[in-house]
Amino acid sequence: MSAQSLAPRALYEEVAELLRQRIFNRELEPGSWIDELKLAEAYGISRTPLREALKVLATEGLVTMKVRRGAYVTEVSEKDLSDVYHLLALLESDAASVVAERATPEQMAELKRLHGELEAATADRERFFAINEQFHLKLLEIADNRWRQQMVADLRKVMKLNRHHSLFKTGRISESLAEHRQVMQALEARNSERARTRMREHFENGLEAAT
Secondary structure, X not given: OOHHHXXXXXXXXXXXXXXXXXXXXXXXXXXXXXXXXXXXXXXOOOHHHHHHHHHHHHHHOOEEEEOOOEEEEOOOOHHHHHHHHHHHHHHHHHHHHHHHHHOOHHHHHHHHXXXXXXXXXXXXXXXXXXXXXXXXXXXXXXXXXXXXHHHHHHHHHHHHOOHHHXXXXXXXXXXXXXXXXXXXXXXXXXXXXXXXXXXXXXXXXXXXXXX
């Protein structure tokens, strides 16, 4: 396969990432119609790679394609959010249990370092959110199940559609940090069942704050 034949794929993936970030940053609001012609002109591309990019985002759940109406930024219902948090609680609590049992001292130190950064980021909501995600993704990486990692990555993209209504609620950052401390304590104690329980509770509380 030539390098030239790979170019269209690289282009639509790049466009997908640009749109993904615009959705996460609320530049494209949930429920809003995506003007394909305007975006294609703005990016200086044809509508073909743009449509391919929208298909990628539709697969991720960030965009909803409507027959004869085009693409819309997905609106997350309370049921959607509940379903996503339920699955994340199952997947990440299991990962926490695995990490408590199997993490090397170096891996545990990396989690502790990220937790320390989280403790220091409470005054900056965007930074707190970013480090929080890094911590969870590092935990999944250490648990070392690529299928779980892929599932969580897709679920977290949908969760981000609602992020300004969860972590950003008054008092939720301090609550989330307290929950992270309990998770970290269970991990360092190598208590797999407590780690599982604390992580599950963390997501249950996150759902309560998000709805």
